[in-house]
Every structure is written in structure tokens, then in C-alpha cells.
Amino acid sequence: xxxxxxxxxxxxxxxxxxxxxxxxxxxxxxxxxxxxxxxxxxxxxxxxxxxxxxxxxxxxxxxxxxxxxxxxxxxxxxxxxxxxxxxxxxxxxxxxxxxxxxxxxxxxxxxxxxxxxxxxxxxxxxxxxxxxxxxxxxxxxxxxxxxxxxxxxxxxxxxxxxxxxxxxxxxxxxxxxxxxxxxxxxxxxxxxxxxxxxxxxxxxxxxxxxxxxxxxxxxxxxxxxxxxxxxxxxxx
Amino acid sequence: xxxxxxxxxxxxxxxxxxxxxxxxxxxxxxxxxxxxxxxxxxxxxxxxxxxxxxxxxxxxxxxxxxxxxxxxxxxxxxxxxxxxxxxxxxxxxxxxxxxxxxxxxxxxxxxxxxxxxxxxxxxxxxxxxxxxxxxxxxxxxxxxxxxxxxxxxxxxxxxxxxxxxxxxxxxxxxxxxxxxxxxxxxxxxxxxxxxxxxxxxxxxxxxxxxxxxxxxxxxxxxxxxxxxxxx
Numbered sequence: 001x002x003x004x005x006x007x008x009x010x011x012x013x014x015x016x017x018x019x020x021x022x023x024x025x026x027x028x029x030x031x032x033x034x035x036x037x038x039x040x041x042x043x044x045x046x047x048x049x050x051x052x053x054x055x056x057x058x059x060x061x062x063x064x065x066x067x068x069x070x071x072x073x074x075x076x077x078x079x080x081x082x083x084x085x086x087x088x089x090x091x092x093x094x095x096x097x098x099x100x101x102x103x104x105x106x107x108x109x110x111x112x113x114x115x116x117x118x119x120x121x122x123x124x125x126x127x128x129x130x131x132x133x134x135x136x137x138x139x140x141x142x143x144x145x146x147x148x149x150x151x152x153x154x155x156x157x158x159x160x161x162x163x164x165x166x167x168x169x170x171x172x173x174x175x176x177x178x179x180x181x182x183x184x185x186x187x188x189x190x191x192x193x194x195x196x197x198x199x200x201x202x203x204x205x206x207x208x209x210x211x212x213x214x215x216x217x218x219x220x221x222x223x224x225x226x227x228x229x230x231x232x233x234x235x236x
Numbered sequence: 237x238x239x240x241x242x243x244x245x246x247x248x249x250x251x252x253x254x255x256x257x258x259x260x261x262x263x264x265x266x267x268x269x270x271x272x273x274x275x276x277x278x279x280x281x282x283x284x285x286x287x288x289x290x291x292x293x294x295x296x297x298x299x300x301x302x303x304x305x306x307x308x309x310x311x312x313x314x315x316x317x318x319x320x321x322x323x324x325x326x327x328x329x330x331x332x333x334x335x336x337x338x339x340x341x342x343x344x345x346x347x348x349x350x351x352x353x354x355x356x357x358x359x360x361x362x363x364x365x366x367x368x369x370x371x372x373x374x375x376x377x378x379x380x381x382x383x384x385x386x387x388x389x390x391x392x393x394x395x396x397x398x399x400x401x402x403x404x405x406x407x408x409x410x411x412x413x414x415x416x417x418x419x420x421x422x423x424x425x426x427x428x429x430x431x432x433x434x435x436x437x438x439x440x441x442x443x444x445x446x447x448x449x450x451x452x453x454x455x456x457x458x459x460x461x462x463x464x465x466x467x
Contacts, residue, residue: 057366076370089384127466
């Protein structure tokens with residue numbers, strides 16, 4: 001069981017580019033384990049928020065703490081899967097060995113197990129970048145899970161994947177969540193959010209507009225912005 | 237035509253003089269290349285992945301040094317190694333070692349600048365992933381060098397091509413001494429000036445073949461890498 005990074009507290013997180021506020025004072029507390037899905041229209045700041053949590057972007061103002069730790073101190077307990085998987089110019093197995101060198105030396109069977117979990121064991125010696133996009137994303141997820149993160153961040157990780165890969169990735173993420181890893185997922189896909197989310201954070205125009213249990217969010221959204229978003233109206 | 241035929245005869249009969257010069261050329265260039273690669277690859281990588289004040293200026297200087305005139309390098313090395321120079325006590329002037337030093341100075345900026353560009357591109361692609369996996373410092377440098385291995389091979393071969401074709405610097409610091417520091421390029425220059433076109437043409441043909449082989453190797457490496465999506 002990984003060490004918990006809960007609660008996650010974000011206070012007055014601001015990020016501007018020129019005159020435009022990309023994050024306009026994000027305030028958010030995530031206390032419960034399980035899967036939190038961040039939803040919102042394009043340009044709302046979902047991915048930026050996730051990247052700030054991971055430490056990839058430094059906000060202009062605001063504080064983030066994860067289980068009482070600063071972002072930099074929590075980094076080794078986090079893993080992130082990006083929309084476009086970036087794999088090393090090596091074989092499938094070597095990609096995993098690179099992510100978890102200790103496991104590669106001490107318990108190499110863990111690498112094989114990780115590959116079997118994402119149905120890529122028979123591709124272990126294949127150059128990783130010759131895999132299909134769906135297979136590459138599965139490998140990226142296996143790589144992230146191999147680090148046994150306390151917090152798993154997924155930034156539209158299943159966008160533009162085939163349905164079989166989506167189902168497999170969702171089941172792996174759910175299983176990891178059940179093992180105690182906190183999962184925060186950015187997704188545009190309403191049906192995926194319904195399938196996956198325990199909690200929804202709805203973001204619009206750089207602010208958290210609504211945070212509710214998933215069942216309530218989809219049946220009784222509180223804010224007009226969330227209602228409009230769920231109704232398929234475009235929000236600028 | 238007679239000269240060409242004679243040049244061909246020298247090659248196929250494995251003429252001792254020709255192959256002595258050829259072997260020295262390759263030996264000097266390969267040693268210079270090995271030393272230069274050890275310096276330039278980590279340097280180019282480090283400049284690509286670190287951020288510090290003056291970094292852009294360093295890259296600018298590195299790029300400018302790519303076009304350094306060989307005769308100027310030869311002159312500087314000559315002044316350093318000449319009897320009255322600061323390193324004169326080492327007695328290296330007019331030896332293959334002096335030629336290696338000059339070639340290292342000439343090709344290090346070339347390989348470093350080319351590898352810097354290769355790693356810079358890779359760094360843009362890998363940055364977020366390496367950050368996420370906590371890969372930093374020496375481990376990152378090694379990973380970049382390993383993953384850019386095929387592109388870097390092209391950079392190294394470009395350096396070798398430059399070294400083996402070099403004449404200005406090596407003639408100044410080597411002195412073109414027969415059986416000691418005479419390499420292909422300096423021999424071609426000497427034989428041409430003496431009107432002995434046979435050996436000059438023979439050496440020229442070998443140099444051209446070498447150049448073709450290097451380019452063929454570069455293309456093969458690129459194709460192999462592209463096929464495996466390693467480029």
C-alpha cells in the first residue's frame with residue numbers, strides 16, 4: 001500500500017499568460033480516496049491544474065500541499081500519464097526497466113507481471129515506438145504503475161484510443177485505486193467520467209466551479225455552468 | 237590516364253608507402269575522434285538539458301567554433317607545442333600526438349554543437365516524462381546519450397569525416413615528415429606540388445572511397461534507426 005498523499009489542498013492557485021488568467025484562483029481540497037475526475041470545457045485549466053499538482057508547472061501564486069508535503073517533496077510518490085505517451089527509443093521491456101531500475105535488478109518478474117497486466121508480455125522485445133498508440137499508452141500506464149505511486153494523475157490518457165484499450169486502461173486504473181492509490185483523472189468523456197468517478201471536480205474559466213460526488217453531479221448539477229456543460233453547450 | 241592506372245596499381249598491390257600513410261591517417265583520426273567524443277558528447281548533452289545564465293552564449297561560441305579555420309588551430313597548437321611555447325618541454329611538435337591534439341580541437345566543437353542540437357530536440361520530447369519519472373543529473377545525461385545513439389553516430393561520423401580530410405592544421409603541427417607524420421591529405425598536397433600525380437591520385441582515390449564509406453555508414457545507421465522508430 002503506497003503512502004497516502006491525502007488530503008490534497010490547493011489554495012488561490014493563479015497562473016497568467018500575458019493578460020489572460022489561465023488559472024484564476026483555484027481553491028480545492030480533495031480528502032477522499034478513490035477516483036476524482038476533473039471535467040470542464042477546453043481551456044478551463046484542467047490540465048494546467050494537474051501539471052501544477054505534479055510540479056511540471058510553477059504557478060505564479062498560491063499553495064499546494066499533498067498529505068502535508070510540498071509538491072517537490074511529494075514528487076517521488078506521484079506518477080503521471082500524459083495524453084500523448086512518450087516512450088524511450090528502446091524495447092518495451094527496457095522502457096519498464098528504465099522507469100523502475102530497482103525492480104529491474106532485484107525482482108525482474110515485476111516487469112513481466114506489469115507487461116502481462118497491460119497485455120504486452122508477448123511484445124517485450126519489440127521496439128516500444130513501433131507499438132500502436134493504444135499499446136503505447138498501455139505501456140505508459142504500466143510504467144507509471146510500476147513506480148507504485150500514492151497519487152496517479154492521468155491527463156486525458158484515453159483520448160483517441162480504441163475502445164478495447166480504453167476498457168483495459170480503465171480497469172487497471174480502477175484496480176490501482178482499489179489498492180489505495182489516489183487517482184485524479186482529467187477527461188472530456190462524460191460516459192467515462194460516469195464509469196470511473198467517485199467525485200467530480202468541475203472547472204471553468206480557471207476556477208473550480210463545483211465539486212461533488214459523481215452520482216450527484218450527473219443527476220443534479222448545482223451550477224449553471226455545469227448544467228450547460230453536461231447539456232453539451234459550449235462554454236467560452 | 238597513366239597516372240590513374242598507376243594509382244589503381246598502387247591500391248590493388250597494397251603499396252607499402254600508400255598503406256603506411258593510410259594507416260597513420262586513420263589511426264590519428266580515430267584517436268582524435270575517440271578523445272573528442274568523450275569530451276563533446278557529454279558537453280553537448282549537458283548544454284542541452286541544463287539551464288544557467290550564459291548558456292545561450294556558450295552554445296553560440298560552440299557553433300562559431302565549428303567554423304574555426306584549421307590553419308589558425310594549427311598555428312595555436314604550434315605556438316603551444318613549439319620549443320619556446322608553454323608546452324614545448326613535452327617535445328610533441330612534429331609528432332602524430334600533435335596532429336591528434338589539433339584534430340581534437342577542430343572536431344570537438346563540431347560534434348558538441350551537432351549533438352547539442354540532437355539532444356535539445358530529444359530533451360523537448362522527453363522532458364515531462366523524465367521529470368515525472370524523477371530522472372535527473374547523470375542518469376538523464378546517460379539516458380539521452382543512449383536514446384540518441386543513432387543520431388549521435390551520425391554526428392560522430394561527421395567529425396571523423398572532418399578529421400580525416402583535414403590538411404591545414406596537421407601540416408603545421410605534424411610537419412608532413414615521411415614515415416612519421418605524413419598522412420593522406422598532407423601527402424596529396426606534397427605529391428601534387430612535386431608533380432607526382434600518381435601517388436597523389438592513389439591517395440585521393442582512397443580518401444574518396446573512405447568518404448563514400450562514411451556516408452554509406454551514416455545512411456545505413458539512419459535507415460536502421462528509422463525502421464525501429466529509434467531515429
